[in-house]
Amino acid sequence: MIAFIVRRVFASIGVMIAVGLIAFSMFRYVGDPVNQMVGVETSVAEQAQLREELGLNDPAIVQALRFLGHAARFDFGVSYQFKEPVADLIGARMPATLELAFVASILSLVAGIPMGVYAALHRDSALSRLFQALSLIGISLPTFLTGILLITLFSVTLGWLPSFGRGEVVRLGPWWTTGFLTVSGLKSLIMPATTLALFQMTLIMRLVRAEMLEVLRADYIRFARARGLSESAIHFRHALKNTLVPVITIVGLQLGSIVAFSIITETVFAWPGMGQLFLQSIQNVDIPIMAAYLLFIALMFVIINLVVDILYVSIDPRLRASLHGMRG
Amino acid sequence: MHWRFHLRKGVKFDEGQDFTADDVIFSAHRVLSAGSDLKGVIPADAEIVKVDDYTVDFILKRPNPLLISQWPTWGIFSKSWSEAHGAAEATPMNARTPPYAGLHANGTGPFILVSHEPGVKTVWKKNPNWWDKPTGNVDEVVFTPIPNAATRVAALLSGEIDWMDPVPLNDQDRVNANPGTQVLAGPEIRTIFLGMDQSRDELGHSSVKGKNPFKDVRVRKAFYQAIDEDAINKKVMRGQATPSALMISPALFSRSKEFKRFPFDPEASKKLLAEAGYPDGFEVQLDCPNDRYVNDEQICQAVVGMLARVGVKVDLNAEPKSKFFASISAAGRYDSSFYLLGWTPTTLESSNVFQYIMGCRDPKTNWGGNNVGGYCNPKVDELARAALLEPDAAKRDDDFARAYEIALFDDVSYIPLHQQALAWGVARTVHVSQPPNNYYVFAWVTMD
Numbered sequence: 001m002i003a004f005i006v007r008r009v010f011a012s013i014g015v016m017i018a019v020g021l022i023a024f025s026m027f028r029y030v031g032d033p034v035n036q037m038v039g040v041e042t043s044v045a046e047q048a049q050l051r052e053e054l055g056l057n058d059p060a061i062v063q064a065l066r067f068l069g070h071a072a073r074f075d076f077g078v079s080y081q082f083k084e085p086v087a088d089l090i091g092a093r094m095p096a097t098l099e100l101a102f103v104a105s106i107l108s109l110v111a112g113i114p115m116g117v118y119a120a121l122h123r124d125s126a127l128s129r130l131f132q133a134l135s136l137i138g139i140s141l142p143t144f145l146t147g148i149l150l151i152t153l154f155s156v157t158l159g160w161l162p163s164f165g166r167g168e169v170v171r172l173g174p175w176w177t178t179g180f181l182t183v184s185g186l187k188s189l190i191m192p193a194t195t196l197a198l199f200q201m202t203l204i205m206r207l208v209r210a211e212m213l214e215v216l217r218a219d220y221i222r223f224a225r226a227r228g229l230s231e232s233a234i235h236f237r238h239a240l241k242n243t244l245v246p247v248i249t250i251v252g253l254q255l256g257s258i259v260a261f262s263i264i265t266e267t268v269f270a271w272p273g274m275g276q277l278f279l280q281s282i283q284n285v286d287i288p289i290m291a292a293y294l295l296f297i298a299l300m301f302v303i304i305n306l307v308v309d310i311l312y313v314s315i316d317p318r319l320r321a322s323l324h325g326m327r328g
Numbered sequence: 329m330h331w332r333f334h335l336r337k338g339v340k341f342d343e344g345q346d347f348t349a350d351d352v353i354f355s356a357h358r359v360l361s362a363g364s365d366l367k368g369v370i371p372a373d374a375e376i377v378k379v380d381d382y383t384v385d386f387i388l389k390r391p392n393p394l395l396i397s398q399w400p401t402w403g404i405f406s407k408s409w410s411e412a413h414g415a416a417e418a419t420p421m422n423a424r425t426p427p428y429a430g431l432h433a434n435g436t437g438p439f440i441l442v443s444h445e446p447g448v449k450t451v452w453k454k455n456p457n458w459w460d461k462p463t464g465n466v467d468e469v470v471f472t473p474i475p476n477a478a479t480r481v482a483a484l485l486s487g488e489i490d491w492m493d494p495v496p497l498n499d500q501d502r503v504n505a506n507p508g509t510q511v512l513a514g515p516e517i518r519t520i521f522l523g524m525d526q527s528r529d530e531l532g533h534s535s536v537k538g539k540n541p542f543k544d545v546r547v548r549k550a551f552y553q554a555i556d557e558d559a560i561n562k563k564v565m566r567g568q569a570t571p572s573a574l575m576i577s578p579a580l581f582s583r584s585k586e587f588k589r590f591p592f593d594p595e596a597s598k599k600l601l602a603e604a605g606y607p608d609g610f611e612v613q614l615d616c617p618n619d620r621y622v623n624d625e626q627i628c629q630a631v632v633g634m635l636a637r638v639g640v641k642v643d644l645n646a647e648p649k650s651k652f653f654a655s656i657s658a659a660g661r662y663d664s665s666f667y668l669l670g671w672t673p674t675t676l677e678s679s680n681v682f683q684y685i686m687g688c689r690d691p692k693t694n695w696g697g698n699n700v701g702g703y704c705n706p707k708v709d710e711l712a713r714a715a716l717l718e719p720d721a722a723k724r725d726d727d728f729a730r731a732y733e734i735a736l737f738d739d740v741s742y743i744p745l746h747q748q749a750l751a752w753g754v755a756r757t758v759h760v761s762q763p764p765n766n767y768y769v770f771a772w773v774t775m776d
Contacts, residue, residue, distance in 0.1 A: 030650060031648070034421075038364070041367075041368040147479075164488070175552075270475060270476065276475065285650045
């Protein structure tokens with residue numbers, strides 16, 4: 001088991017190095033950071049000198065290794081544009097993104113599971129068909145369009161919800177700001193979280209429906225019925241419980257993509273999170289921020305996958321047996 | 329030659345320091361310090377002398393009547409404040425520690441910086457000790473970047489914000505139709521133009537091999553006359569731009585009225601192309617930013633269609649500004665055959681246009697540094713350099729007028745298109761002044 005974990009950790013480190021290398025080999029196509037930093041008064045010679053001093057003339061692999069070397073010591077450099085340490089910038093934006101992702105995940109579960117259950121139990125009812133149609137919209141409508149439609153309806157026409165920003169935030173300790181404790185913060189969360197949750201909700205609903213239909217056909221459900229258990233006990237105590245195992249796996253894995261895909265939602269709602277910072281950094285060719293953000297996202301996926309792998313092995317006896325087999 | 333500056337007495341910085349000659353001299357030296365990006369704006373050999381606490385002399389080795397026009401980009405720091413915070417020298421661009429002066433402010437203006445979260449939110453409050461009386465009545469200003477244009481418009485329509493910039497041309501009717509909001513439009517001093525590579529012996533991005541058609545003035549004039557700027561203004565800019573014959577806004581040059589654009593004339597254009605040896609036109613790439621100027625990519629698309637009518641096949645290469653400027657700039661070796669660019673003379677007069685856009689390129693002095701097409705006529709340079717030394721404004725403009733005549737009409741070095749329009753969205757309860765340099769002057773804002 002320990003050998004397995006060690007192997008996985010090494011593989012994860014390999015993934016991180018690969019991400020760093022790929023990122024730096026792509027940065028040369030993003031544009032010239034020096035051009036975004038200087039004014040027209042700066043002479044060509046001064047620009048060339050600055051480029052040299054920033055190490056932008058080095059091969060991508062040298063730049064990547066230098067960055068990873070610093071990153072291993074938690075030094076991510078200073079943003080070209082904002083002139084602040086990248087770690088501080090990302091740290092300041094992280095709570096906004098994580099709170100948004102958390103609320104969106106909860107929302108997608110709370111709405112997605114009951115909808116899926118209902119659609120499975122009442123396959124041909126009008127409401128199920130409506131859910132199915134909605135889920136098709138959820139999958140096919142691009143996020144920015146959903147966001148703008150919500151803003152037009154709830155901010156401009158009805159005037160109920162703020163169209164941008166995070167509202168008032170409360171500082172909790174040196175590392176965290178929260179929007180959960182103010183009315184404006186909570187109101188600001190509703191539309192971005194809904195927009196971000198829509199795709200996940202659709203996914204969960206369809207997954208629950210399919211799993212539930214599968215489980216309802218299983219023998220133990222038939223036996224349960226034969227034993228004369230009530231319908232609700234069968235559906236919720238026996239069927240749903242067995243349905244949720246794969247759902248929870250997917251939700252865990254999807255948490256990473258919610259954080260990563262919040263870029264568009266954050267931009268539409270001017271949500272001051274990491275995604276918006278990343279997009280700004282692309283426009284400014286702010287390589288230290290781009291590199292650190294990509295590495296952070298990669299790290300998150302790597303950790304989630306590592307945890308899932310380890311959980312699988314510890315839960316599923318068949319996988320453990322095959323590990324022993326490998327060792328023997 | 330020397331410039332003498334008399335300072336206003338009784339002016340204080342936000343944190344209470346007196347504003348004196350020492351601060352001016354300190355700031356000038358700071359501009360000239362090693363890490364500064366503005367070294368070019370003060371001649372390095374200038375002698376800066378304190379006459380008394382409120383008088384400073386700048387003694388120049390060479391006369392420069394335009395010195396103060398060239399100075400809008402540097403500000404005055406409090407000497408004691410800068411020294412107390414380790415900001416006595418400009419922080420170089422490649423510094424690995426954040427610059428104190430880049431993230432804090434201590435000025436003498438009508439507003440005081442309260443907080444600054446880069447890219448998220450910046451807050452100012454009124455300076456009660458300002459030396460002058462503000463004409464407006466605003467106590468607090470909150471600046472929030474909203475990157476998505478549709479969200480920005482929605483925030484204005486819903487009344488969450490009072491003032492925004494810019495309003496996309498497509499949304500202007502909506503903003504005006506809403507009872508509580510309106511669009512404030514006005515001419516901006518930025519000129520949008522097309523440039524052509526006249527320096528290489530073979531165009532980098534064209535079907536023509538072994539020679540450069542843009543070296544022939546007939547081809548440049550043919551391109552000029554093939555483009556219907558009135559149609560661009562009407563269709564693409566919704567009538568809000570000001571078609572331009574010069575590379576400078578009429579507001580910044582006294583003799584502008586004497587200049588008229590070459591007429592739009594596709595037949596004349598075809599004839600010129602045939603005379604130059606391209607009766608069937610040729611193929612060339614047009615480099616265009618797509619996130620820099622008002623409807624920049626759409627202007628380029630219109631240009632592609634118009635040139636197609638005279639037989640020139642234009643391949644449009646529209647890119648984000650980060651990539652566009654990287655390739656067309658000096659650092660990218662001016663890698664463009666045909667491009668769209670905009671220019672605002674920061675000095676608010678013509679010398680800047682000749683120095684950066686139309687002067688012969690000289691990498692040592694940065695003269696002609698943004699002259700992407702590499703146009704060079706020593707006669708034009710001579711006139712521009714003479715004007716730079718001419719203290720009499722009317723005579724200076726005579727020199728500039730002759731230089732424009734040669735560069736834009738005899739040589740057709742550039743194709744000026746228009747001055748684009750500013751478009752601010754404001755709540756009807758908010759009264760703001762809109763200067764053509766697109767500055768937001770908080771002290772001039774009045775709210776009902």
